[in-house]
Amino acid sequence: MENQVTPKAELKIVRQFKAPQSLVYNAFASREAFAAWWGPAGSTLTVLSFDFREGGRTHYKLDNNGLLMWALFRYQKIHQPDSIEFLSSFTDPEGNISSSPFPIDFPLEVHNRIALSETNGITTLTLHAEPVNATPEQEKTFADLNASMNQGYEGTWGQLDTYLAEVQG
Amino acid sequence: MRKQILTYMSVEARRDVFQAIADPTRRQIINLIAYQSMNLNAIAENFSISRPAVSQHIKILMECGMVMVRQEGRERYCEAKLDALKEVSTWVDQYRQFWNTQFDSLDHYLNRIQNNNQSDQ
Numbered sequence: 302m303e304n305q306v307t308p309k310a311e312l313k314i315v316r317q318f319k320a321p322q323s324l325v326y327n328a329f330a331s332r333e334a335f336a337a338w339w340g341p342a343g344s345t346l347t348v349l350s351f352d353f354r355e356g357g358r359t360h361y362k363l364d365n366n367g368l369l370m371w372a373l374f375r376y377q378k379i380h381q382p383d384s385i386e387f388l389s390s391f392t393d394p395e396g397n398i399s400s401s402p403f404p405i406d407f408p409l410e411v412h413n414r415i416a417l418s419e420t421n422g423i424t425t426l427t428l429h430a431e432p433v434n435a436t437p438e439q440e441k442t443f444a445d446l447n448a449s450m451n452q453g454y455e456g457t458w459g460q461l462d463t464y465l466a467e468v469q470g
Numbered sequence: 471m472r473k474q475i476l477t478y479m480s481v482e483a484r485r486d487v488f489q490a491i492a493d494p495t496r497r498q499i500i501n502l503i504a505y506q507s508m509n510l511n512a513i514a515e516n517f518s519i520s521r522p523a524v525s526q527h528i529k530i531l532m533e534c535g536m537v538m539v540r541q542e543g544r545e546r547y548c549e550a551k552l553d554a555l556k557e558v559s560t561w562v563d564q565y566r567q568f569w570n571t572q573f574d575s576l577d578h579y580l581n582r583i584q585n586n587n588q589s590d591q
Contacts, residue, residue, distance in 0.1 A: 312562045316573045320580040328576055338579035341571055411565065428569055 312430040322419035325426060326382045329353070329415065341365070349396075355379050360396045373398065377412075385415045388433065408432030490534035495519065496527050500536060500550055507540075507549040 318325055328334045332351040340346035344365035351359045359374040371392045378386040390398045390410045398409060414429045491497050495517065502508060502516055514524040528548055531537035538549045 312565050312569075314566060314569050314573070316577075318577055318580050320584060324580060324583070325576070328579060334579075334583075337583075338575045339572065341575070426573070430565055430569070 312428070314428040314430075316426045316428075318424045318426065319422070320424055321422060322382055322417050322424045325417055325424045326385075329385055330379075330381070335359070352376075353379070358396070360392065362394075369394075371396070383417045387413055389413055485530070485533040485535075487534055487536060490531050490536040493527065493530075495524075496531055496536075499524070499527055499531060499548075503537070503548050503550045504552060507547045509545045509547050513548060 328338060330353045332348060332353070335351065336346060336348045339361070340363050344363045347362040347364070349360040349362060349371075353359065353376060355376055355378060357376050359376075361372060363370050363372070371394055373390050373392045373396055375388045375390075376385070377388065378384070388410045391401050393399045400409065410433050411430050412433045416427045416429075418425050491500070498516070499513060502513060510521070510525060510528065513528070514521040517524050528537055528539070531548075532539060536551055538551055540547045540549060
């Protein structure tokens with residue numbers, strides 16, 4: 302595969318919560334708290350293991366009406382009470398990293414960084430996420446799709462018209 | 471988002487843009503004809519798999535609304551329908567929706583436990 306510069310996919314979300322920072326931090330740091338909110342509503346979360354410390358792993362299962370999926374957090378840097386960095390990935394039931402259960406290319410692993418700050422009892426959470434360890438195939442998919450779409454929306458129709466006029470002429 | 475994820479995970483044979491791009495050969499076909507429409511032979515020349523196999527992929531792409539085939543004299547030209555790609559949000563959009571759902575849940579949780587704490591006091 303040729304070397305190519307892949308546009309980086311990055312995500313940033315800022316949310317504010319009407320709660321003290323310690324409580325928001327605890328929602329990630331405590332097994333009991335995490336189990337109380339993580340996972341889409343309507344699905345049953347089973348926390349298989351929980352080890353919130355640098356180098357620790359949290360493995361969980363989601364059961365959504367019989368559709369099972371497993372995922373893993375691997376904590377990299379933890380700075381109480383204001384920052385948590387972890388890698389997230391889908392896994393098999395044993396916790397081995399596996400590809401996404403969705404039929405679209407997801408990166409094998411995503412690096413997530415959560416930063417917290419509190420002002421007047423309102424906690425601001427900033428999430429940064431970006432794919433890491435994407436397979437070349439996955440990176441190419443992102444790049445190809447971007448290219449197709451950009452090309453498609455930025456003038457390909459004109460080129461296509463010209464081409465069609467030529468081949469039909 | 472939840473509904474969307476469930477749709478993705480549905481096991482029945484889907485014919486949508488996600489199904490279209492789930493296969494690497496089909497992605498290559500889309501990329502080939504994104505820039506210019508091509509006839510089946512010209513497309514098949516780009517692949518080591520058999521012509522019928524390429525044809526099968528194009529059929530699926532048609533069913534997914536990603537490719538339109540036009541008869542031009544004796545030739546059949548495959549044209550990419552790139553509008554369908556609008557349906558594909560990038561990974562970033564998918565992941566954003568995922569986290570927003572999680573944060574909604576966190577919000578509910580935080581409200582719940584704070585209300586509980588207040589009523590305990």
